[in-house]
Amino acid sequence: MSRPEAAQTHDAARQHPPHLSPTRVLDLDPLLDDPKTRIVVCCGSGGVGKTTTAAALGLRAAERGRKVVVLTIDPARRLAQSMGIDSLDNTPRRVKGVEGVGELHAMMLDMKRTFDEIVEAHADPERAAAILGNPFYQSLSAGFAGTQEYMAMEKLGQLRAKDEWDLIVVDTPPSRSALDFLDAPKRLGSFLDGKLIRVLLAPAKVGGRAGMKFLNVGMSMMTGALGKLLGGQLLKDVQTFVAAMDSMFGGFRTRADATYKLLQAPGTAFLVVAAPERDALREAAYFVERLAAEDMPLAGLVLNRVHGSGADRLSAERALAAAENLEEPRIVDQEGGKAGLRNSPDTYDSSESDASEAPAPDEGSPAVTDMERTAAKDEPQSVTPHLERSVDQLAASLLRLHAERMQLLSREQRTRDRFTALHPEVAVAEVAALPGDVHDLAGLRDIGNRLAANRPELPDPAVGA
Amino acid sequence: MSRLQVVSGKGGTGKTTVAAALALALATEGKRTLLVEVEGRQGIAQLFETEALPYEERKIAVAPGGGEVYALAIDPELALLDYLQMFYKMGGAGRALKKLGAIDFATTIAPGLRDVLLTGKACEAVRRKEKSGRFVYDYVVMDAPPTGRITRFLNVNDEVAGLARIGPIHNQAQAVMRVLKSAETAVHLVTLLEEMPVQETADGIAELRAARLPVGRIIVNMVRPEVLDGTDLELVRSVPRAAVAKSLSSAGLGGARRGGNAERLVDPLLAQADEYAERHALEHEQRAVLQELGLPVHELPLLAEGMDLAGLYELAGELREQGLS
Numbered sequence: 001m002s003r004p005e006a007a008q009t010h011d012a013a014r015q016h017p018p019h020l021s022p023t024r025v026l027d028l029d030p031l032l033d034d035p036k037t038r039i040v041v042c043c044g045s046g047g048v049g050k051t052t053t054a055a056a057l058g059l060r061a062a063e064r065g066r067k068v069v070v071l072t073i074d075p076a077r078r079l080a081q082s083m084g085i086d087s088l089d090n091t092p093r094r095v096k097g098v099e100g101v102g103e104l105h106a107m108m109l110d111m112k113r114t115f116d117e118i119v120e121a122h123a124d125p126e127r128a129a130a131i132l133g134n135p136f137y138q139s140l141s142a143g144f145a146g147t148q149e150y151m152a153m154e155k156l157g158q159l160r161a162k163d164e165w166d167l168i169v170v171d172t173p174p175s176r177s178a179l180d181f182l183d184a185p186k187r188l189g190s191f192l193d194g195k196l197i198r199v200l201l202a203p204a205k206v207g208g209r210a211g212m213k214f215l216n217v218g219m220s221m222m223t224g225a226l227g228k229l230l231g232g233q234l235l236k237d238v239q240t241f242v243a244a245m246d247s248m249f250g251g252f253r254t255r256a257d258a259t260y261k262l263l264q265a266p267g268t269a270f271l272v273v274a275a276p277e278r279d280a281l282r283e284a285a286y287f288v289e290r291l292a293a294e295d296m297p298l299a300g301l302v303l304n305r306v307h308g309s310g311a312d313r314l315s316a317e318r319a320l321a322a323a324e325n326l327e328e329p330r331i332v333d334q335e336g337g338k339a340g341l342r343n344s345p346d347t348y349d350s351s352e353s354d355a356s357e358a359p360a361p362d363e364g365s366p367a368v369t370d371m372e373r374t375a376a377k378d379e380p381q382s383v384t385p386h387l388e389r390s391v392d393q394l395a396a397s398l399l400r401l402h403a404e405r406m407q408l409l410s411r412e413q414r415t416r417d418r419f420t421a422l423h424p425e426v427a428v429a430e431v432a433a434l435p436g437d438v439h440d441l442a443g444l445r446d447i448g449n450r451l452a453a454n455r456p457e458l459p460d461p462a463v464g465a
Numbered sequence: 466m467s468r469l470q471v472v473s474g475k476g477g478t479g480k481t482t483v484a485a486a487l488a489l490a491l492a493t494e495g496k497r498t499l500l501v502e503v504e505g506r507q508g509i510a511q512l513f514e515t516e517a518l519p520y521e522e523r524k525i526a527v528a529p530g531g532g533e534v535y536a537l538a539i540d541p542e543l544a545l546l547d548y549l550q551m552f553y554k555m556g557g558a559g560r561a562l563k564k565l566g567a568i569d570f571a572t573t574i575a576p577g578l579r580d581v582l583l584t585g586k587a588c589e590a591v592r593r594k595e596k597s598g599r600f601v602y603d604y605v606v607m608d609a610p611p612t613g614r615i616t617r618f619l620n621v622n623d624e625v626a627g628l629a630r631i632g633p634i635h636n637q638a639q640a641v642m643r644v645l646k647s648a649e650t651a652v653h654l655v656t657l658l659e660e661m662p663v664q665e666t667a668d669g670i671a672e673l674r675a676a677r678l679p680v681g682r683i684i685v686n687m688v689r690p691e692v693l694d695g696t697d698l699e700l701v702r703s704v705p706r707a708a709v710a711k712s713l714s715s716a717g718l719g720g721a722r723r724g725g726n727a728e729r730l731v732d733p734l735l736a737q738a739d740e741y742a743e744r745h746a747l748e749h750e751q752r753a754v755l756q757e758l759g760l761p762v763h764e765l766p767l768l769a770e771g772m773d774l775a776g777l778y779e780l781a782g783e784l785r786e787q788g789l790s
Binding site for chain 1: 734738771
């Protein structure tokens with residue numbers, strides 16, 4: 001379908017590049033096409049279109065010939081339906097309707113199921129049953145703080161280990177501090193290695209260990225304190241759980257480490273997703289810093305919902321002034337000639353922007369005269385005074401709408417510039433805003449095209465300035 | 466009016482802003498409110514343009530009419546130590562637990578303990594009284610986790626009370642649930658007039674109701690002004706391009722002839738109008754969906770200049786006018 005066109009857009013973008021933009025442009029197609037790219041992780045704060053971006057990238061990669069699986073955490077129902085994965089069974093399902101030779105599979109993470117599977121895979125049946133029936137385990141696995149993050153990473157590790165797919169695109173959980181998914185494996189690891197475990201196992205284990213005797217008093221005090229705090233039954237549940245899980249801990253730790261390393265590997269690319277809003281970009285800056293601190297390979301920033309305008313040479317101020325002109329009929333009627341002579345001859349065009357452009361035929365002639373001529377000769381019957389009035393009103397509304405758009409544009413530009421000033425090294429892919437939500441594969445495909453199109457229909461700052 | 470006002474909403478809908486505006490609105494006429502942050506993002510400090518908030522209640526704004534807004538960013542770890550000290554005089558044990566990694570465990574890995582602490586702290590502030598018997602805070606407004614997690618967050622104490630069947634945690638959890646499930650609490654959901662946030666709001670309300678948590682109001686945030694009215698939208702479809710060009714030209718925007726500056730504005734301006742019409746229709750549909758949910762719906766305008774402190778006071782005024790305080 002549109003693949004050859006997309007490629008052309010790219011070449012065009014490369015031939016006339018960055019004077020249009022002070023930032024580096026993130027070219028997503030080469031990233032998706034590169035067989036060495038095995039994992040793409042989409043992270044970002046809530047409400048910025050992270051899951052949609054992950055799904056659109058997955059579809060695009062598949063339609064460009066790769067065998068892709070998209071792991072989503074908590075997709076909006078419509079989005080899940082658009083990929084046909086509204087059944088939550090924790091295994092990848094092939095998405096129908098994908099064009100080309102590639103394949104797209106998609107799955108929704110079932111946290112509890114994933115946790116259960118780990119237990120079943122790593123403990124003998126009797127012990128597994130004990131763990132699965134433990135009340136403490138049941139709460140833990142049903143998705144309290146950290147579990148979702150950990151299970152998402154666990155699932156990623158599993159999918160990667162299967163090696164059935166060329167490319168895994170991962171959506172990340174809407175965590176409170178958004179990078180919890182990075183911390184979860186480490187936290188779990190340090191917890192499992194920690195002294196706390198031994199305290200919890202104290203009644204069973206502590207006595208025999210050499211060199212730890214001096215700790216014993218402290219430990220029994222500690223279990224006493226925990227018992228006091230948690231209530232005896234819960235402490236017992238926790239201890240039973242920890243004891244039952246003990247044999248699996250080594251496995252957990254190894255897997256947590258392996259997943260963490262996987263994220264740092266060269267085949268992994270992180271995409272930070274944001275919208276051109278203050279909070280979302282602040283969060284994005286934080287992500288960029290954290291990823292760098294963890295040696296995680298950042299591919300760039302996907303900036304969703306960026307607005308553009310085909311008439312960006314007309315500033316908000318001028319549009320509003322013109323709208324006021326149209327809404328003050330007396331001024332226009334009575335002083336129309338003078339106002340026209342003073343204002344109309346294309347002032348914004350010649351003074352502000354495209355001086356290079358060849359002058360239009362009517363350039364320089366007073367616009368009111370021009371208008372009168374047109375009205376008199378071209379369509380004398382069709383424009384009645386009444387219609388003219390409502391057309392003026394419409395034009396005024398159009399101008400106000402445009403002014404609003406231009407204000408939005410400059411606000412977005414300012415927010416984006418703040419991010420760019422902080423992180424000039426980060427390549428950015430901007431995605432034009434859509435009026436509505438995505439409901440089907442065609443919608444996802446459209447977003448994919450926008451993602452890869454590099455700054456579609458954005459104002460040209462060199463001219464607009 | 467409930468004394469604990471919980472504000473949730475899908476990510477990106479501006480729930481922190483709405484919570485802050487609500488705290489300001491409720492603080493009029495000499496009232497004192499506490500604005501509580503539970504997600505550690507320091508969003509409140511940024512909104513009020515102050516430095517990062519420590520784990521301590523401090524005054525951050527004065528409301529019209531002499532009221533005061535206090536703010537508190539709850540740090541779960543400090544809250545736990547605080548809690549151990551306050552209720553069990555276990556300051557020393559707390560430090561020892563911290564060394565062992567138990568505090569880390571309790572606040573990050575242990576099921577829900579973190580949420581227990583956060584909700585517990587908020588409920589404590591609701592119930593706290595001065596020596597005179599007057600409540601310290603007339604209202605507590607919580608900038609809560611997003612819609613997808615709110616029910617589990619608020620209901621965590623139920624779960625914990627079931628897990629820890631005896632002991633102080635059990636008692637504490639039950640005390641918190643008594644506040645959260647009573648008329649003292651109202652959970653508001655912030656949304657935008659877009660499909661996904663509206664769907665999530667509907668789902669969230671169903672979940673809250675199923676858990677018997679008191680649902681308050683729906684607050685539609687960032688509502689765009691109506692720029693084109695019905696007549697305009699009708700006319701956009703039928704208007705001759707030349708007529709628009711002439712009109713723009715008469716407003717001083719250049720030539721109306723083919724290639725003239727006014728004429729070249731017509732297509733992009735009409736395209737923007739089409740987009741507006743499409744969005745307008747979608748917003749209309751979503752508004753209808755929200756009306757079906759059987760809750761009071763309030764709307765807050767999109768601030769053209771973006772969000773700042775002045776804007777926050779504007780939104781607070783808007784909430785007051787709409788009878789939210």
